Amino acid sequence: EGQMGVAGARIWVFLFVAFQVSTLVTPEEQTCVPGFKQSTFILKVTSKHLRQQVSLGKVNFEDCTDRTRFSFSSSDGRVRAQADGALTVKRPITLHEGHLDFLIHIWDSRGRKHTLPVRLLHQERQRDEDNAEAGMEAQVPVVYFHKSGEGLKRRKRDMVIPPLSVAENYRGPYPHKISQIRSNQDKLWRIHYSISGPGADQPPVNLFTMDQVSGTLFVTQQLDREKQANYTLKAHAVAEGSGTAEDPMDIIVNVIDQNDNKPxxxxxxxxxxxxxxxxxxxxxxxxxxxxxxxxxxxxxxxxxxxxxxxxxxxxxxxxxxxxxxxxxxxxxxxxxxxxxxxxxxxxxxxxxxxxxxxxxxxxxxxxxDSNDNAPAFTQASYETSVAENKADSQILRMQVTDWDEPHSAAWNAKFTIVSGDPGGFFSVKTGTNKQEGILSTAKGLDFEKNSKHTLLIAVENEVPFAVALPTATATVVVTVQDVNEAPIFDPPEKQVSKGEDLPVGTDVVQYTASDPDTARKQKVMYRILNDPAGWLNVDKETGVIKVKTPMDRESLFVKDNKYTALIGAYDDDEVPATGTGTLMVLLEDVNDNAPVIEERAFRVCRNKPAPQLLSVTDKDGPGNGAPFSVSLQDPSRSNWTARMNDSKTGIILQLTKALESGQYTVVLRVADNRGRDQDNTVQATVCECTGEDNQCQERVAAGTNLFFINIIRGGILLLLTLVMLILLFAR
The missing domain is CATH 2.60.40.60 (Cadherins)
Structure with a gap:
């Protein structure tokens, strides 16, 4: 009879659940969605020590196809998942903590991964009544509040249970049972269960709910791990009429990821x-x-x-x-x-x-673009010509082509002269359009030395070739055109030393030039191009330069003892070409200048006269100048003395008598170190003064002026008196 009662109860529960599910399913939900039939799978075992090959249970997966066998995998290597969903022990397992959590993975026919949290739970054998009660409930973890010998007294700390696992996107139905909370006091008291925290009484509110009588924990809708990966709830147990039966307990719900997001x-x-x-x-x-x-x-x-x-x-x-x-x-x-x-x-x-x-x-x-195309000349050879002696002259433009990207470093051309120019007479550069080479003369060419040059010119790019490529070259033949070149003096500047007293008509030097146009056999002739002082003459045929007029080293045309003249040499071509040479005559000094006193007038006091210092100069060079000597000439000797200062470049002149105020002439004969002398006359003004105070001229002038002013004043006063007398008598 008892067994029949249990069987009846099971049937009733099955019918009730079926009825509830049928009333909750909407037409949209009837569409098949692949997934596990549970969100969490609990496997109960009666032993903590599980041997190999022990059968644990079977998971069910709906693929929405005719497939019945799948490729399951277990996150725990000790558990084997077979194709039909059967789980067996692959290697011995010991449940040290009374349970083992692992995951079962599967890929549906659409390639989407599904994951089922599985808990292997050790549970002692129960009485038949307990088994019957357990059979009426869906298999979910049952969690008890921590046992306490203190009765209803509150413990000082909360208890934490192993986390619960719920797969995201579980297809339902909802609300879905995920665990049950039990108190050890439920045999003595009527217990009211509740939860709090985010997801319960805090946003998102009512995502999790709890039956206050049974302590069953529900999730009310699909979870999304990408929004929130876990929830921490607080479980409460309150004895009816007696206050708190248990201390609050933390419940952690981990959301198991499903492959619901594509990369x-x-x-x-x-x-x-x-x-x-x-x-x-x-x-x-x-x-x-x-x-x-x-x-x-x-x-x-x-x-x-x-x-x-x-x-x-x-x-x-x-x-x-x-x-x-x-x-x-x-x-x-x-x-x-x-x-x-x-x-x-x-x-x-x-x-x-x-x-x-x-x-x-x-x-x-x-x-x-990479430099995988070599530039190429549009012609294999070129011919051009240029007049000789023409430097920095453009003589040829060479065009090239390149298939690389225009105006890139792999397209821009760069030219070099490979051979044919050992003397460096030519240069080549790239034109502004970067696709032509411009050949120029770097120096003047000489027709007489080489009338034809053959150059080999290569073209590359600004950057190296990216692959092995041949370098393009072109041959350029440059013909040098002969021109009438001016005769060339050798040396271009000629210097000679001559005495400044060289007689007129005497040869100074022969200064000649040669004609570089040797093939023309032209005659070279000479002329003076620039002779500032007019001292020189040149023989037209021979280039011999002679003295035309006397030269003078002390002339303004001489700088640093050098006199410079420009000599021209010209050929007898129809259009003569003229070359120039510079002649520098270093004039040797001759003692042709006597010393000169610089100060030609001075003033001196008649009383206690101060000595006068007179400077002496000589236009000649140092060898014909100082030290100087001086002597007084008659009649100056009777009133003056003269001697040279210590440097022998100045005369100390001393008045020896108190002469009357007035003008006096002093004659001094001054000679240089070679004895060349001349008389120098200076004017001395003797004033009525004493010592170095020689301002007597100004005082005399000032006194004279005052005398005349007083006479004028007296005359004016006399005239006014006469006018007044005339007016008085007229009345």
């Missing part, structure tokens, strides 16, 4: 550049995708793949991608900007290590 690239389109001459394995660009699913799990473990390449020429595997890093590299040769300037790749990112959900992005690679 997403950080950009819809990636832009990159690849040089056309890039070697194999050259890294071009790196793409990146992210996945909102749980980090460091298969659900977010991304692998990359190139789906397509456009154009597929010259081969469809020009690029490869690192499946882990997303780095795209050159995989084969053949890139050619001139043929295929751009490639578009479609790149895929797939989670579950490449077999899960996918996202795609576009990669546009622009092929940039």
């Amino acid at each position: 997403g690239f950080v950009k819809d389109t990636f832009l990159g550049k690849v040089p056309e001459a890039s070697p194999t394995n050259f890294e071009v660009i790196q793409v990146e995708a992210t996945d909102l699913d749980e980090p460091n799990s298969d659900n977010s473990d991304i692998r990359y793949k190139i789906l397509s390449q456009e154009p597929k020429l010259p081969s469809d595997n020009l690029f490869a991608i690192n499946e882990v890093t997303g780095a795209i590299r050159v995989n084969a040769g053949g890139l050619d900007r001139e043929k295929y300037p751009e490639y578009t790749l479609e790149v895929q990112a797939a989670d579950m290590k490449g077999i899960g959900l996918t996202g795609v992005a576009k990669v546009i690679l622009t092929v940039t």
